[in-house]
Amino acid sequence: MSIYGSTNPAPDTSLADGVQRFAAVVELVPEKEREYRELHAEVWSSVQKRIADSKMRNYNIFIAELAGKKYLFSYLEYLGTDIDADKAAMAADPETRRWWTVTDPCQRRIDSTNKGEQWMGLERVFFQLA
């Protein structure tokens, strides 16, 4: 039941500043929390470079405990014009693939996540740039 308006522009009209904003969620495996935190406190520079090369910036991951489960909530901004191609370039990068072999086991994919994706994309309901 998406409801759009002046403070919730439809995704295809929200590019006044040329930036697309994405949020997503995945469950965190509780026993892997320390490992996940350690990995993300020092993300490999090769992985960081691939993120930047895919035109993603202002990438934040937060942790939340909800109803006894832990979740990771991400927010990032995309400056390009072909997110599918830029995601595919990440997925084809050997260093990023190697990174995912250590980070994926820390996560439990949420059932309703789109096929082929690890994180469940979230719909926006409000936006105020300034």
Add this chain to the structure above:
Amino acid sequence: MSIYGSTNPAPDTSLADGVQRFAAVVELVPEKEREYRELHAEVWSSVQKRIADSKMRNYNIFIAELAGKKYLFSYLEYLGTDIDADKAAMAADPETRRWWTVTDPCQRRIDSTNKGEQWMGLERVFFQLA
């Protein structure tokens, strides 16, 4: 068990660009989802002005369904230097207070939320600006 590093700067050292980034979560009352979406598609201009006057920008709210419950996730950036004072100014604003009388009933505060707050603040575990 916070773990800081080059890609997870401690909150008090993360101000390289002078911006503090905050995320928070609150439960959405399922029966109020349509009302919440309608309100946020056209947030009152008085409320928008107070947000801007409190030096908050790039304010996004997303919706997520997790384990059968609906949640609202917010991400915003704060450009000021006294978040407590700027939040207090919002809480003292008659228009914002009137806004909260319609939005608070759409939300169910999470038990572990800090006293006096409606949204549960989230800890960050990763940050890459560019």
